[in-house]
Amino acid sequence: MTFDRKELSNEQLISLYKKILLPRLIEEKMLILIRQGKVSKWFSGIGQEAIAVGITAALDQDEYILPMHRNLGVFTGRAIPLHRLFSQWQGKANGFTKGRDRSFHFGTQEYKIIGMISHLGPQLGVADGIALANTLKKNNKITAVFTGEGATSEGDFHEALNIAAVWDLPVLFVVENNGYGLSTPTNEQYRCENLADKGKGYGMESHIVDGNNILEVFTLISELKASMIERPRPILLEFKTFRMRGHEEASGTKYVPQELMDLWVVKDPVVNYKDFLLQNGILTESEDAEIKAKIKQEIDTDWALANAEPEIEASFDEELNDVYKPYVAEIVEPSGATENIRFIDAISQGLRQSMQRFENSVIMGQDIAEYGGAFKITDGFVAEFGKERVRNTPICESAVVSAAMGLSINGYKAIMEMQFADFVSTGFNPIVNLLAKSHYRWLEKADVVVRMPCGGGTQAGPFHSQTNEAWFTKTPGLKVVYPAFPYDAKGLLNESINDPNPVLFFEHKLLYRSIYQEVPKEYYTLPLGKAAVLKEGEQITIIAFGATVHWALETLDKNPQLSADVIDLRTLQPLDTETIFASVKKTGKAIIVQEDSLFGGIASDLSALIMENCFEYLDAPVKRVASLDSPIPFTKALEDQYLPKGRFEKELLDLIAY
Numbered sequence: 001m002t003f004d005r006k007e008l009s010n011e012q013l014i015s016l017y018k019k020i021l022l023p024r025l026i027e028e029k030m031l032i033l034i035r036q037g038k039v040s041k042w043f044s045g046i047g048q049e050a051i052a053v054g055i056t057a058a059l060d061q062d063e064y065i066l067p068m069h070r071n072l073g074v075f076t077g078r079a080i081p082l083h084r085l086f087s088q089w090q091g092k093a094n095g096f097t098k099g100r101d102r103s104f105h106f107g108t109q110e111y112k113i114i115g116m117i118s119h120l121g122p123q124l125g126v127a128d129g130i131a132l133a134n135t136l137k138k139n140n141k142i143t144a145v146f147t148g149e150g151a152t153s154e155g156d157f158h159e160a161l162n163i164a165a166v167w168d169l170p171v172l173f174v175v176e177n178n179g180y181g182l183s184t185p186t187n188e189q190y191r192c193e194n195l196a197d198k199g200k201g202y203g204m205e206s207h208i209v210d211g212n213n214i215l216e217v218f219t220l221i222s223e224l225k226a227s228m229i230e231r232p233r234p235i236l237l238e239f240k241t242f243r244m245r246g247h248e249e250a251s252g253t254k255y256v257p258q259e260l261m262d263l264w265v266v267k268d269p270v271v272n273y274k275d276f277l278l279q280n281g282i283l284t285e286s287e288d289a290e291i292k293a294k295i296k297q298e299i300d301t302d303w304a305l306a307n308a309e310p311e312i313e314a315s316f317d318e319e320l321n322d323v324y325k326p327y328v329a330e331i332v333e334p335s336g337a338t339e340n341i342r343f344i345d346a347i348s349q350g351l352r353q354s355m356q357r358f359e360n361s362v363i364m365g366q367d368i369a370e371y372g373g374a375f376k377i378t379d380g381f382v383a384e385f386g387k388e389r390v391r392n393t394p395i396c397e398s399a400v401v402s403a404a405m406g407l408s409i410n411g412y413k414a415i416m417e418m419q420f421a422d423f424v425s426t427g428f429n430p431i432v433n434l435l436a437k438s439h440y441r442w443l444e445k446a447d448v449v450v451r452m453p454c455g456g457g458t459q460a461g462p463f464h465s466q467t468n469e470a471w472f473t474k475t476p477g478l479k480v481v482y483p484a485f486p487y488d489a490k491g492l493l494n495e496s497i498n499d500p501n502p503v504l505f506f507e508h509k510l511l512y513r514s515i516y517q518e519v520p521k522e523y524y525t526l527p528l529g530k531a532a533v534l535k536e537g538e539q540i541t542i543i544a545f546g547a548t549v550h551w552a553l554e555t556l557d558k559n560p561q562l563s564a565d566v567i568d569l570r571t572l573q574p575l576d577t578e579t580i581f582a583s584v585k586k587t588g589k590a591i592i593v594q595e596d597s598l599f600g601g602i603a604s605d606l607s608a609l610i611m612e613n614c615f616e617y618l619d620a621p622v623k624r625v626a627s628l629d630s631p632i633p634f635t636k637a638l639e640d641q642y643l644p645k646g647r648f649e650k651e652l653l654d655l656i657a658y
Helices: 010-035 049-058 072-077 082-089 122-137 155-167 195-202 214-230 258-265 269-279 285-308 316-321 343-357 381-385 397-409 421-435 438-442 486-498 547-558 577-587 602-617 636-642 645-656
Strands: 143-148 171-177 205-210 235-240 338-342 361-365 390-392 413-417 448-454 479-481 503-508 516-520 532-535 540-544 564-568 571-573 590-597 623-627
Touching: 010 049, 010 072, 010 214, 010 269, 010 285, 049 072, 049 143, 049 171, 049 214, 049 269, 072 082, 082 285, 122 143, 122 155, 122 171, 122 397, 122 421, 155 171, 155 195, 155 397, 171 195, 171 214, 195 205, 195 235, 205 214, 214 235, 214 269, 269 285, 338 343, 343 361, 343 381, 343 486, 343 503, 343 516, 361 397, 381 390, 397 413, 397 421, 397 448, 421 448, 448 486, 479 486, 486 503, 486 516, 532 547, 540 547, 540 577, 540 645, 547 564, 547 590, 547 645, 564 577, 577 590, 577 602, 590 602, 590 645, 602 623, 623 645, 636 645
Parallel strands: 143 171, 171 235, 205 235, 361 390, 361 413, 413 448, 448 503, 479 503, 540 564, 540 590, 590 623
Antiparallel strands: 338 516, 479 571, 532 564
């Protein structure tokens, strides 16, 4: 291995040695502890420390790095106190996740490190969002994101590279090619000769780097960083390296041929660099021994500190209170003149006024810029806010959701439009595994609103007509809003954008241009989690949301003899159970109507809640009315049969007569 010191001083060379030695000695300590049963799991990066250490040393302390679970050198390179790292690995309170996640599955704004999730791919899109925020701030900062060769097969990898290339984002995509995805060799993972070649397809600069040569890593990253400041762009880096341990310690390395292990032992990045320093008189054996002794003493001292900490005691309140970022809404009351506008106009007006109110807001989606979106909701936005804040995206929902998370991490409010709610399935992973869990895992907000044009009645077929709120109402950490009227739509959308937690905002397409209402012209907000009682009566409680609210009101208009409470939920998560229970206890009967198919829908949970909390007040079973348990069809006759609108009246009358 050849080392080129270039213009680096002896002090810099020794500093790099200390930085690469620290994670190696920590790992050696962990391997002893895991054999003693004092550590439950360990993902070793022995053999590839030069990459994490070299990159971290080349970047500024306030530049974000998104590492993987074998990049201990990133965490030590940012000088995180070792006892805090040890506490994290041992599930102690002084760690970063309150014992809720292990190893390196965490982030920390203090040290500008954003940890991984086990799904790997989304963190690449998060890096895009962080870099986009840097671009908007014009702060000349770059972002580095790590992944392994195995994750380059994931769609998120390709989506993230494409977005970064299209938007000229200053991101270093770091691929550690260590030859195996767990036990699967590279010849069973991809057919290109080098992973760096994948950059060509995205018009992206790429480099192949010796990942075991710390000086090559450090000097190249330093040069690229300076170049990216002058000309912002993404760069793909393939680091050729090898991990000397298993995927994790329990996996072992029996699947690796011994001759391959022997080859890479010779290329050990720590030993080779130390030999270079010794041979060139930059380091002496006695100095090396002194450095190692000092580091080992620090490790032992901090390990003792972590072990002295008490075990975490479980608390219902603390667990539940951390699912969402605490937020006290400051409701802006509606005032001033009103105008009679459509549902779609109320959405557009709310978006526009929120973007005026929050200069750190960005809206992203397919065709939302000059074209104005599939439903023309953002028509004219580019002229007012510019293309930096109103961004057309490639067709890659997953990476855009992840980028929205990155924007939030770096101080922006992100609004994303799913062109149709049906398409959210291709962005499902980062919504339920990244946005929903971030605050609970490491107390990081996800200030993201995902707009969801949804619903049937327009003969749009199985791929453009779903109302899929139940996919998200069962996911802790998400808020779900589903208005039925223009007034509510504007006020609730504004409040959703205010709220620092992730919100799925459902907009029924059939209501867009069919429902009018007097709506204040000025900005106002409505609280999330508060239902609206639209009618009051004595015979029965009707619970609905979205288009089904209008079906319920139409049915009552046809049957003026009926006396019913009509509750428009407006928000499905959080849910206004207080209003629901009070009404059911008064009327003694409840019917829930939803547009979603019956099994597993929110009506099922509402029914169960009513049965558990209002049983002694009920005069009849709780009734659910919903669409058929089939995909939604295209032809009008089939769609009409699928939807519950035609069945609701009979079910309502039967329940009243029970």
